[in-house]
Amino acid sequence: MAEITIGNITLDLQRKPIKNLHISVLPPEGKVRVSAPLKLSDTAIRMAVVKRIAWIREQQADFAAQPRQSEREMCTGETHYLWGRGYRLDVAQGFENNVKLKGGKIVLSSRKDSTSEKRQMILQDWYRAILRKRVEPLIQQWQERIGVKASFVGIKRMKTKWGSCNPSTGRIWLNLELVKKPPECLEFIIVHELVHLLERHHNERFKALMQQHLPKWPEYRRTLNRSPLAFDKWGY
Missing domain, CATH: 3.30.2010.10 (Metalloproteases ("zincins"), catalytic domain)
Structure with a gap:
């Protein structure tokens, strides 16, 4: 897995034997993961991500706005x-x-x-x-x-x-x-x-x-x- 930066977004890039590129925004912090076909060029990957920048930022904002539970200690009162x-x-x-x-x-x-x-x-x-x-x-x-x-x-x-x-x-x-x-x-x-x-x-x-x-x-x-x-x- 490689880490690349596009604009102000850092993402994990995985190349796999697949046909289509997939972009995922993962909880809880909105980490971006891109799964790309083995032969797809870096330029094509960057262009695909740039087209989805607005969607990526929307997903990250949703995660940032979600309330978080405190660490579970499994004691009375939680x-x-x-x-x-x-x-x-x-x-x-x-x-x-x-x-x-x-x-x-x-x-x-x-x-x-x-x-x-x-x-x-x-x-x-x-x-x-x-x-x-x-x-x-x-x-x-x-x-x-x-x-x-x-x-x-x-x-x-x-x-x-x-x-x-x-x-x-x-x-x-x-x-x-x-x-x-x-x-x-x-x-x-x-x-x-x-x-x-x-x-x-x-x-x-x-x-x-x-x-x-x-x-x-x-x-x-x-x-x-x-x-x-x-x-x-x-x-x-």
Whole structure:
């Protein structure tokens, strides 16, 4: 990976055996990554980036405006999110590890010797179960509406994407962090990834398909972009 500067924007350039150039603006700080075909000249790459400067700066401004959560220590009094709402975390000692939503709080019970990392894992497992329960009917519903079929739908933490789709294999991944965002954000990402099974690129056909199946998708995308970003030690 090479680092180049165009104007006042520094970006990471990756050359890959692909047909088209792709520009990505990555959270949380708006780092720019360009994936370019192996034979594309440096001049052509620079021209492509210059044409997208306004869009790049808009994306970076959106990230800069997003609120950030503080570093998670997994202790009583922290605010953790579920479906767009903040809940106070209560950490208690118990004979087994479990998490419950009780009295407007997230109550996490763990053994006396549990570390913050272990409590984080307990909470992540709880989040994963909740997200999976909501994902399954939504996937079924939207596959039927759109007329596609994913070969696999998985959940994992991803640092730079809310979701991903490999149209060649039909495999879809959803970011575990979606469980913390308003429910319409999850629906937007599910529809977005399923539509990629019909159209690989973010072109006019893709946008038309999104508009056909989920007319409010630009509104849902804005909601997702305004939601608090999780604290993380991001790396690229």
